[in-house]
Amino acid sequence: MLFSSLTFLLYFFPIFTLLYYVIPRKLKNTTLLIGSLFFYAWGEPVYILLMVFSIIINYLIGLKIGSAKNKKQAKVYLILAILICLGLLFYFKYFNFTLDLFNQIFKLNIRYSLVTLPIGISFYSFQILSYIIDVYRGKVKAQKNLINFGVYVSLFPQLIAGPIVRYKTIEDELANRTITFEKISNGLYRFVIGLSKKVLLANTLGSIWTTYFNSNLNELSLGSAWLAIICFSLQIFFDFSGYSDMAIGLGKMYGFNFLENFDKPYISKSISEFWRRWHISLSSWFKEYVYIPLGGNRKGARRQIINIFIVWSLTGLWHGASVNFILWGMYYAILLIIEKLFLNKYLEKCPNIINHIYSIFFILIGWLIFECTDLNKLLPYISAMFNFSNLIDANFLYVLKDNIVIIIASLIVCNNYHQYLTIKLSNNENAYFTFKIIISTILIGLCLVYLIDSTYNPFIYFRF
Amino acid sequence: MKYKIFTIYILGIFVVGMIISIIHTPASFSDAENRYLEEKPKLVVSDILSGTYEKNFDKYVSDQFAFRNTAISLKTQFQMLTLQTDNSRVYFGDDYYFIDKQGKIDSTKLDTTINSINALSERTNKNITTMIVPSSALVNADKLPDNVSSDRSKALNNFNQNISSNINNIKLLDTLKNVKFQSFYRNDHHWTSDSAYVAYTKWCEAEKIKPISKDKFKIKVVSNDFLGATYSKAIPFNYKKDKIIKYEYDNQVSLTYSDGTVKNSIYEESALSKKDKYTYFTGQNDSIIKVHTSTNNGKSLLLVKDSFANSYLSFLTLHYENIYVVDPRYYNDTRNFLELYNIDDILVLYNIDNLMEDDYLSLFLDTIY
Numbered sequence: 001m002l003f004s005s006l007t008f009l010l011y012f013f014p015i016f017t018l019l020y021y022v023i024p025r026k027l028k029n030t031t032l033l034i035g036s037l038f039f040y041a042w043g044e045p046v047y048i049l050l051m052v053f054s055i056i057i058n059y060l061i062g063l064k065i066g067s068a069k070n071k072k073q074a075k076v077y078l079i080l081a082i083l084i085c086l087g088l089l090f091y092f093k094y095f096n097f098t099l100d101l102f103n104q105i106f107k108l109n110i111r112y113s114l115v116t117l118p119i120g121i122s123f124y125s126f127q128i129l130s131y132i133i134d135v136y137r138g139k140v141k142a143q144k145n146l147i148n149f150g151v152y153v154s155l156f157p158q159l160i161a162g163p164i165v166r167y168k169t170i171e172d173e174l175a176n177r178t179i180t181f182e183k184i185s186n187g188l189y190r191f192v193i194g195l196s197k198k199v200l201l202a203n204t205l206g207s208i209w210t211t212y213f214n215s216n217l218n219e220l221s222l223g224s225a226w227l228a229i230i231c232f233s234l235q236i237f238f239d240f241s242g243y244s245d246m247a248i249g250l251g252k253m254y255g256f257n258f259l260e261n262f263d264k265p266y267i268s269k270s271i272s273e274f275w276r277r278w279h280i281s282l283s284s285w286f287k288e289y290v291y292i293p294l295g296g297n298r299k300g301a302r303r304q305i306i307n308i309f310i311v312w313s314l315t316g317l318w319h320g321a322s323v324n325f326i327l328w329g330m331y332y333a334i335l336l337i338i339e340k341l342f343l344n345k346y347l348e349k350c351p352n353i354i355n356h357i358y359s360i361f362f363i364l365i366g367w368l369i370f371e372c373t374d375l376n377k378l379l380p381y382i383s384a385m386f387n388f389s390n391l392i393d394a395n396f397l398y399v400l401k402d403n404i405v406i407i408i409a410s411l412i413v414c415n416n417y418h419q420y421l422t423i424k425l426s427n428n429e430n431a432y433f434t435f436k437i438i439i440s441t442i443l444i445g446l447c448l449v450y451l452i453d454s455t456y457n458p459f460i461y462f463r464f
Numbered sequence: 465m466k467y468k469i470f471t472i473y474i475l476g477i478f479v480v481g482m483i484i485s486i487i488h489t490p491a492s493f494s495d496a497e498n499r500y501l502e503e504k505p506k507l508v509v510s511d512i513l514s515g516t517y518e519k520n521f522d523k524y525v526s527d528q529f530a531f532r533n534t535a536i537s538l539k540t541q542f543q544m545l546t547l548q549t550d551n552s553r554v555y556f557g558d559d560y561y562f563i564d565k566q567g568k569i570d571s572t573k574l575d576t577t578i579n580s581i582n583a584l585s586e587r588t589n590k591n592i593t594t595m596i597v598p599s600s601a602l603v604n605a606d607k608l609p610d611n612v613s614s615d616r617s618k619a620l621n622n623f624n625q626n627i628s629s630n631i632n633n634i635k636l637l638d639t640l641k642n643v644k645f646q647s648f649y650r651n652d653h654h655w656t657s658d659s660a661y662v663a664y665t666k667w668c669e670a671e672k673i674k675p676i677s678k679d680k681f682k683i684k685v686v687s688n689d690f691l692g693a694t695y696s697k698a699i700p701f702n703y704k705k706d707k708i709i710k711y712e713y714d715n716q717v718s719l720t721y722s723d724g725t726v727k728n729s730i731y732e733e734s735a736l737s738k739k740d741k742y743t744y745f746t747g748q749n750d751s752i753i754k755v756h757t758s759t760n761n762g763k764s765l766l767l768v769k770d771s772f773a774n775s776y777l778s779f780l781t782l783h784y785e786n787i788y789v790v791d792p793r794y795y796n797d798t799r800n801f802l803e804l805y806n807i808d809d810i811l812v813l814y815n816i817d818n819l820m821e822d823d824y825l826s827l828f829l830d831t832i833y
Contacts, residue, residue: 006525007518010485014478043518181467188474207552215568398611405546433466437473444477446542452535453551455526 001042002160003246004198006451012039020254021179029151029174032254036156040120047118050088051154057084058128059149065135066142074136081132089125092118097321120160122318124153126285131167133289140168148174157250161243163261163281170256177255187252189436194245196443199450201410202238205231208399209371217377220384223392227400229385233367234410237265240279266363267415269355270347271335274363282318286311304340309333319370324378328369335362488530495739496536496696501527533699540698549609553697557607560704561650562694563600566817569615571622573823580826581812582628587833588802591809593632593670595663596623597655597772599817600648600694603640616816623816632670636663649706652692653817654742657709657775664779667811676782681711686731690741708741710778716758717781722751722794730778745774751794755787766807766832768792768825773813780811792828801832 001008016035023031041048061081068074090098096112103110131152134140143149152174158165212220212228220228244261251258261281268274275283291311297304309330316329339347347355365382372378384390400407412418425432494501505511505520512518529535543551554562585592601614608614620637627633640647640659647659655663661678668675690706710731719727732747746753749771764786767773773789780787788805801807814825 001518005522006485006529007522009478010481010525014475014482017475018479043515045513045515181471185467185470185474188471192474394611394613398609401611402548402550402609405548429466433470437470440470440474441477444474445538448481449535449539449542452526452529452532453539455523 001039003243004195004447004451006448007042009195009448009451012042017253029145029147032156033147033150033154036151036154036159039156040154040159044119047121050092050118050121051124054085054088054124054128055150055153056146057081058132058153059143059146062132062135062142062149063144065132078132078136082129085125085129085132089121091115092121094317094321123162123164124159126164126282127167128153130164130285130289134167140171143167143174145175155251155256157254157256158247158258161240161247162279163244163247163258164285165258165281166285169259173256179253179255183252183255187249187254189440190249190252191246192249192440192443192447194242194247194249195447197238197242197245197413199447200443201406201413202235202242203450203454204403204406205235205238205410208403209235213371213377213381217380217384219390220381220387221390221393221396222385222387223396224399225381225384225387227396229364229368229381231403231407232371233266233364234407234414236367236370237262237414238410264414264416266360267356268359268363269352270339270344270359271332271362272339272344274359275332275336282315286315290314305337308337308340312336320373322373324369324372324375327375328366331366331369484530485525485528488528490524490528494527494532496533496699498693498696498740504528537699537701540700544700551698554694555601555608555612556698556700557604557609559607559650560700560702561600561604561607561648562698562700562703563604563608564653564694564697564817566599566601566614566616569619569820571619571820573826574619574622574820575626577819577822577826577829578623578626580829581631582626584810584829584833585628585630590802590807591632592630592812593634593667593809594623594627594812595634595636595667595814596620596819597663597813597815598637598640599815600653600655602637602816603647605641616820619820620816623819634663634666634670636666639663639666649690649692649694649742650704651690651695651706652742653694653815654692654772654775657711660776660779661711663776667779673783676713676779678711681713683709683711685709686744687736687741692740692742696739708744710744713778713782715781718756719746720754720756721747722753730781742771742774746777746789749774749791749794750789751791751796753789755781755789757781757785757787759783759785761785763808764788764806766790766801766805766810767813768810768828769813770815770818770822772815772818776813784809790828792824793822795828798828798831803833 001012003009012035020028020031020035037048037051040051058081061077061084064077065074065081068077092115095115099110099112102108131140131143131149135142143152152165152167152170155165209228209232212224213232241262248258248260259281261279263277263280265274265277268277291307294307294310295303296307312329312333313326314329315332316325316327319325319328347358350358368381369378372381422432422435425435490503491501492503493499502520502523504524505517508517511520540551540556544556549556550565553565555565557563581592581594598620599614599616601608601612602616602620605613617637624633624635639662640655643659643662645658646656648655665675685707687708688705690708691703692706695703717728717730719730721727730746732744735741735743735747755777759782761784763784765780765784765788767777767780767787767789769789769791770793777787777789786805788801788807812825812829814822819825
């Protein structure tokens with residue numbers, strides 16, 4: 001189920017939430033587990049078996065590691081869990097991709113398997129791994145209660161699109177959490193904001209991008225090329241951070257405190273800063289469980305460069321089974337290395353505006369690589385971005401004018417400039433409360449209207 | 465206290481939405497969308513396991529939302545507030561014109577159709593005429609938002625340039641652009657009867673016959689409140705209803721529909737009380753309508769057409785004794801058509817938008833001789 005579907009908003013969400021609040025404390029985790037599994041099963045019921053299997057096997061391994069007599073025995077179980085997690089992830093996500101590469105390189109013709117990607121597998125596999133590794137490292141205790149562990153893995157607010165919640169973040173809350181009206185109302189508000197980012201902004205910006213990206217790139221004007229990639233970078237931000245907002249909001253409503261996942265990434269003044277602000281839960285996961293164990297920056301400059309390459313290739317690959325994602329990861333590895341080696345020194349001396357332009361430029365090019373699952377589109381698109389003989393066309397003027405309000409609103413919201421308004425308001429408690437009530441009502445109404453409209457399909461004169 | 469109020473109020477919105485959605489009686493057909501709506505899916509285990517049930521349930525919830533049409537209106541209104549001038553289905557044009565937004569231009573189908581028409585003219589000695597009606601976006605370019613231009617003019621040029629010179633090709637774009645009356649409906653993609661009459665005079669010119677002058681017709685307003693297809697694509701709060709007029713002439717016709725029904729009028733009075741009032745002209749599109757008229761000249765016409773011809777047909781009845789009105793989308797009994805019905809003339813009447821997306825016309829033309 002997706003948060004931005006009417007089935008979720010009008011059925012699952014109200015029914016589950018009310019049920020969750022009235023059910024006695026002892027049964028709340030069971031309710032959450034059943035609700036989450038139902039949520040996950042909606043639309044793809046078969047993969048629920050995979051999830052239940054992962055929960056049980058890793059629960060058992062976790063216990064074994066926790067009770068292991070010595071480090072060696074624990075290590076055996078650790079490796080077993082890692083093999084299972086990564087093995088499943090590889091099979092369901094990367095198997096066909098790998099076959100495809102083999103077929104191309106060795107001119108073979110091995111048949112594909114017919115698996116489809118189970119939703120959320122990249123997220124929950126990483127959550128499980130963080131738990132297992134942390135138990136092994138002795139940072140957390142093994143969870144003795146299967147239901148609590150099941151809740152941690154399947155918790156529906158962050159199941160599909162993150163954030164990747166580390167076990168230690170919610171360890172205490174799994175056993176013991178308080179729910180207050182303050183938390184619920186803050187969570188609700190956060191949820192509404194996230195939903196609006198996704199439905200009102202991301203979807204609209206996304207349709208601009210897809211129209212351009214699927215048009216004839218050789219005829220694309222410079223203005224359109226930039227407009228489109230800017231729209232895409234806003235789209236992916238609102239899509240992703242909107243989902244994180246909804247997850248964090250829902251988490252709050254049910255008594256959990258997840259860590260923030262995005263922190264105004266587009267105000268960054270360098271690429272390193274961008275990655276401290278973008279999808280924080282993923283980059284910190286890789287740092288904690290890959291980069292540092294590989295030696296990080298403690299084993300000399302050469303080793304650090306290799307480590308950065310490994311981590312970023314994997315980060316790229318995590319986003320999808322396609323060559324362009326690996327390229328995208330390497331692209332960032334190179335940029336980060338250049339910054340570390342010498343560029344940072346110069347950037348510090350530059351005025352902020354230059355740093356911003358530098359960062360945004362490379363981030364935009366990055367998103368282009370990210371979107372070019374068909375790599376043949378990359379060069380024509382880049383050349384359109386610098387084709388000064390075709391600056392603007394009528395279509396560019398139309399699309400810009402048609403969407404100017406949405407674009408300006410997006411630019412304001414993505415860097416949180418609207419907070420200046422709310423900070424002023426929040427000094428006056430009553431005014432802030434009224435503001436929140438009004439804005440939530442309008443936003444919920446608009447989201448419903450947009451969602452209904454997206455399925456509106458006048459089929460005049462053809463009755464099938 | 466504030467937190468409690470906020471919580472109850474916001475959760476209440478979702479709960480009320482759910483209750484409305486549950487108690488709302490599902491409708492099976494949407495007039496505004498002119499399509500059957502998704503019905504509540506049946507709980508079948510295999511459907512649940514394959515995900516079909518869930519997909520259909522999602523569709524059902526959206527299709528059967530109680531205030532669906534109001535929601536579309538609200539979206540249109542919000543878009544207008546945020547200065548947007550289209551909703552990806554229609555442009556919100558000046559003067560309450562709602563004009564179809566067209567997809568990407570792809571001339572492969574059009575090229576095939578042109579070849580088929582040219583081939584037909586080489587294989588038969590019948591008099592072939594083509595009349596490609598431009599779309600509202602082309603004729604009413606001044607009503608479109610700034611910087612929008614319909615690339616359908618390219619398609620129209622393509623047709624005009626590549627159609628064989630053996631064919632009488634009637635060009636209407638400049639004529640319709642310069643008329644003083646309303647050439648297309650505000651709320652529908654079809655042309656008005658006035659435009660059809662002007663096209664008729666152009667056709668007469670090309671066929672070298674004398675048109676029947678306007679004052680010989682009884683021109684009647686048959687409806688004052690037409691809200692057609694392009695209206696339904698936005699359901700705006702503010703609109704201007706369209707007038708439907710007819711050019712009535714004192715001649716007899718009898719129409720035999722494909723299902724055997726015989727009618728003595730081109731006009732379908734019952735359509736005026738329905739949503740889709742353009743079907744006042746000959747009713748719903750039919751695969752073939754055989755028209756016999758009181759024009760006693762023994763001449764037979766094959767009219768291959770889309771719905772734009774429906775309001776044009778009445779003028780043709782003044783010049784032919786028999787007219788075979790074929791909509792190739794629905795008609796497939798094509799062999800020996802020309803001989804079987806003793807056709808003298810062929811008229812291909814299509815709107816450019818439909819023509820570009822049509823596969824059936826060329827199939828039909830390739831097989832009728």
